[in-house]
Amino acid sequence: MPRGGLSGSFSTPRVDVLIDMGNPLLNITVDGFLKIGAVAATRVAAEDAYHAFKRGSLSGDKIEHSLKKMCKEGAYWGTVAGVYAGMEYGVERIRGTRDWKNAMIGGAVTGLAISLASNNHKDKIVMDAITGSAIATAAEFINYLT
């Protein structure tokens, strides 16, 4: 049955990017990179839009600077998220269960990996692993609450 007339629906943007890499671990990692990278880039865009709105002007130079910052921050958040998502999936496969301890272990390994990659001091690496673990556990708990 053909529908006529004007459809009045308005749909808010849906974030759904699907890229099949042929491997679940890789799929999750790439998915995490793209989605969280997009969130981080949006954050930079929103911040810079606020500043431009306050200043009341928008120059080409500023836009270029914003775009570069969006790419940089997006790549950084995306990498952290991709590593974490991959780690959590790996821990889940190894342990064979789904609970908050996966998030705890995944967060610790991610903190460790990111800290190692940035050439930090030995103490700083341990601190980062503990902090990553705590943040991931906290995020997991909050999700169970609501």
Next chain:
Amino acid sequence: MPRGGLSGSFSTPRVDVLIDMGNPLLNITVDGFLKIGAVAATRVAAEDAYHAFKRGSLSGDKIEHSLKKMCKEGAYWGTVAGVYAGMEYGVERIRGTRDWKNAMIGGAVTGLAISLASNNHKDKIVMDAITGSAIATAAEFINYLT
């Protein structure tokens, strides 16, 4: 049937505190405060244990300092988490749906509230709201991935 013998099971610590305040919004907020506060306190304890292990000594003075820091950080993380959990629940009730936009709005309101409470500059408050929103959205996305 009475069970005899020695039970050999070992259970890892479960985090489950249930306090009924008679109101779902209050329950979620208190729950968030206690659980995330416990996570933050554990993080401080783990960090200080690492430092004590490295130094090879443990004085009463240091323990007192660690305990104070655990309470302070636990209360801070707990407050942020409690406000966020309550906000997300409130947004869910008002919007009537469950999706990532609840996390986005809840994160923004939480960032705003925490920033306002710390007497920040006007620009800083807007930035904190945007950052809170981005972090909450990212955490929500990561949870859907795995």
